[in-house]
Amino acid sequence: MSEDMEWRSDEDFSALINKFEKLAKNDDEQFFDVEEFEAIIDYYLDKHESLMARSALNIAYEQHPYNNSFKWREARILALETRFEDALILLDELESLEPGNEDLFISRGEILSLMDYHAEAISVFKKVLEMNTDRSIEIFSNIAYEYESLNNYSKASIYLEKALELQPYSEEMVQEVSFFFEMNHKEDEAIEFFTKFLDKFPYAKHAWFQLGIFYSTEELYERAIQAYEFVIAIDEKFAAAYFNMANAYSSLKQYRKAIKLYRDTFKFEKPEAITYYYIGESYENIDDLDNALINYNNSLSVDDKLGDAWGGVARIFVKQGSLVKAVKYYEKAIQVTPFQDDLKYELAVLLLQINRADEAIPLFTEVIKNNPNFIEAWMNYSLIFALDNDFQKAIDILTDAIENNPDEATLWYRKAGYLYRDGKIEEAFYNIEKAFKLDTSKYVELLDYIPELSENHRFIEIQDLYKETNNE
Numbered sequence: 492m493s494e495d496m497e498w499r500s501d502e503d504f505s506a507l508i509n510k511f512e513k514l515a516k517n518d519d520e521q522f523f524d525v526e527e528f529e530a531i532i533d534y535y536l537d538k539h540e541s542l543m544a545r546s547a548l549n550i551a552y553e554q555h556p557y558n559n560s561f562k563w564r565e566a567r568i569l570a571l572e573t574r575f576e577d578a579l580i581l582l583d584e585l586e587s588l589e590p591g592n593e594d595l596f597i598s599r600g601e602i603l604s605l606m607d608y609h610a611e612a613i614s615v616f617k618k619v620l621e622m623n624t625d626r627s628i629e630i631f632s633n634i635a636y637e638y639e640s641l642n643n644y645s646k647a648s649i650y651l652e653k654a655l656e657l658q659p660y661s662e663e664m665v666q667e668v669s670f671f672f673e674m675n676h677k678e679d680e681a682i683e684f685f686t687k688f689l690d691k692f693p694y695a696k697h698a699w700f701q702l703g704i705f706y707s708t709e710e711l712y713e714r715a716i717q718a719y720e721f722v723i724a725i726d727e728k729f730a731a732a733y734f735n736m737a738n739a740y741s742s743l744k745q746y747r748k749a750i751k752l753y754r755d756t757f758k759f760e761k762p763e764a765i766t767y768y769y770i771g772e773s774y775e776n777i778d779d780l781d782n783a784l785i786n787y788n789n790s791l792s793v794d795d796k797l798g799d800a801w802g803g804v805a806r807i808f809v810k811q812g813s814l815v816k817a818v819k820y821y822e823k824a825i826q827v828t829p830f831q832d833d834l835k836y837e838l839a840v841l842l843l844q845i846n847r848a849d850e851a852i853p854l855f856t857e858v859i860k861n862n863p864n865f866i867e868a869w870m871n872y873s874l875i876f877a878l879d880n881d882f883q884k885a886i887d888i889l890t891d892a893i894e895n896n897p898d899e900a901t902l903w904y905r906k907a908g909y910l911y912r913d914g915k916i917e918e919a920f921y922n923i924e925k926a927f928k929l930d931t932s933k934y935v936e937l938l939d940y941i942p943e944l945s946e947n948h949r950f951i952e953i954q955d956l957y958k959e960t961n962n963e
Contacts, residue, residue, distance in 0.1 A: 508534060515546050525555050532564045541571040559585060563594055570602045578602050593622050600633060609637040628654045632667065644677060648684055655688065655698075665697040672705070681705045696725040703735055712739040730759040734766065746773040764794035771803050780807050798828025802837065814845050832858045836868055848875045863895040870905060882913035900930035904937040911941055920949060927957040 507523075511531050514521045523531070528551035535544035545568055551561050562585055569578035582599050589595060600615035616634045624630060631654035638647035651668045658664045672681035685702040689695060703718035716739050722732035737752035753770045756762075771786030784807045790800035801824030808817035821838035825831065839854035855872035859865060869892035876884040889906040896902060903926035910919035927934065934954065937944065944950045 504530070507531065511547065512543075514550070515543070522554060523551075525551075525558055525560065528555065529560055529564070532561070532568075536564070536567050536571065539571060541568060544568050544571065559588065563592075563598060566595075566598055566602070570598075570605060573605075575602055575606050591622065593619050593624050593626070596622075597626070597630070597633075604633075604637060604640070607640075609640045613637045628657050628664070631657070635671065639671065639675065644675060644680065647671065648680065652684065652688060656691070659688075659692040659695045660697070662697045665695070665701055669701045669704070678705050678708050682709070694725055696722045696729060699725070700729070700732055700735070703732070703739075707735065707739055707742070710742070712742050715739045728759045730756045733759075737769065741769065741773060741776075744776070746776050749773045762789075762793060764790045764797045764800065767793060768797060768800045768803060771800070775803065775806065780810055783807055796827045798824040798831050798834060800824075801827065802831070802834045805841075806837070809841060814841060817841060818845075832861050832865075836865070839868075840871055843871060843875060848878075851875060859892075863892075866892070866896060866899055866901055869896075869902065873905065873909070877909055877912070882909045885909045886913065898929060900926045900933045901936060903929065904933055905940065908937055908940040911944070920953070923950065924953055927953055931957045 507527060508531065510521060511523070528547060531547045532544050532551065535541075535547060544564075548561060548565055548568060551558070555561065562581060566578040566581045566585070569575070569581065579599065579602060582595055582602075586592070586595050596615055596619045600612045600619070603609075603612040603615060613634055616630050616637070619630050620627065631650045635647040635650035635654065638644070638650065648671075651671060655661075655664050655668055668684070669681065672678065672684065682702065682705050685698050685705070689698055689702065692698065699718050699721040703715045703722070706712070706715035706718055716736055719732045719736035719739070722729050723736075726732075733752045733755040737749040737756075740746070740752065741749040750770055750773045753766050753773070756766055767786045767790035771783045771790060774780075774783035774786060784804065787800050787803040787807065790797055791804070794800075801820050805817045805820035805824060808814070808820060818838065818841060821834060821841065824834045825838065828834065835854045836858050839851040839858065842848065842851035842854070852872075852875060855868055855875070858868045859872060862868065869889065873885040873888040873892070876882070876888070886906060886909045889902055889909065892902050893899070893906065903922050907919045907922035907926060910916075910922060923934075923937070926937070931954075
């Protein structure tokens with residue numbers, strides 16, 4: 492949007508846009524000065540609404556036919572219309588009239604970028620830097636993006652660092668840099684980048700915060716905690732740092748420390764449902780079911796659409812033996828968050844436990860459809876039919892499971908068990924050998940299901956064979 496319009500209030504600007512749209516709709520005769528037209532056109536360009544931008548441009552030319560600032564904006568409109576060559580030709584004409592206009596160079600660079608001419612765009616943006624521009628941060632970011640598009644991440648990070656060093660304490664700039672690393676799955680490089688950056692700017696709290704996030708992503712929780720401690724040392728009211736530090740402690744199974752830090756966030760911001768939920772989960776993990784239930788209910792009092800909290804209450808009721816009541820809470824959890832497959836799985840297992848297998852079947856079916864690598868879901872789904880002595884159906888289910896997870900020994904062992912129970916002994920032993928080849932340690936799962944195999948000579952021979960093979 493035009494910088495000349497920054498003095499206008501949001502209310503004034505909204506009135507300006509409404510005034511223009513009324514003109515465009517009714518073909519009214521309204522006069523706008525040059526700055527107003529620039530702001531109107533920029534507004535629609537920023538929203539990528541080429542038709543409205545073009546409409547504003549045409550009226551602007553009618554009212555101010557000799558203004559070159561409209562031509563520069565026309566080039567941007569042409570680019571938005573994917574008429575890139577026409578846009579570049581127009582910029583050539585304007586540059587001959589205004590050879591030192593950095594806006595024209597920036598527009599050229601942006602158009603070349605859209606055309607996937609990233610090296611050429613970099614060259615143009617670097618020329619802007621030679622103009623002693625006051626838009627260096629924007630240009631450094633643009634150059635970084637072009638290098639990123641060329642898969643030259645080391646050069647991209649150099650220019651991101653240049654941009655960040657001009658605004659080292661800017662949350663927005665730090666987030667932009669973090670987004671670059673996150674989108675390109677460069678977590679290790681992000682840690683190296685922010686560590687180096689913080690050597691120069693040790694009081695940049697947002698950089699410490701993002702460093703903590705990247706450490707947590709890499710499961711380096713102790714280091715993440717140290718980073719968040721630096722954030723709090725700089726700004727003790729930084730609530731998100733307490734929250735993230737609590738998450739890190741929770742990942743380390745230090746739940747009491749996590750609970751304290753979650754509660755610390757309430758000193759600096761209004762309690763959120765998700766925070767109460769995590770407090771409840773922490774209490775649940777240390778078997779303090781009463782406090783877990785209190786906090787899950789606190790979560791629901793803040794936001795009754797948080798499915799995880801309904802599920803948390805359901806889990807507490809399961810642990811307390813109130814199974815029928817737990818079903819109702821799981822059903823509510825799924826109602827408010829219908830795409831939570833973990834909750835559907837937990838409900839399906841519970842329904843199987845209380846002999847309501849018919850209700851569990853569609854839940855298991857949906858879960859494995861969405862998560863074909865969910866081994867326990869396959870196992871419990873097949874168990875429904877095995878318990879009903881429908882071994883062929885159970886076998887068919889595990890055959891599908893193995894197609895999706897051919898290297899999962901647990902599935903082969905269980906399928907062997909079903910085949911054995913169904914009297915298909917040769918097929919059972921084929922699956923047993925296949926399972927032993929994948930993982931010799933999991934055979935105890937098969938013995939739990941068919942204990943008599945422990946005295947079967949053929950099974951003992953296979954077991955001894957693979958033990959010897961592993962020892963070699």
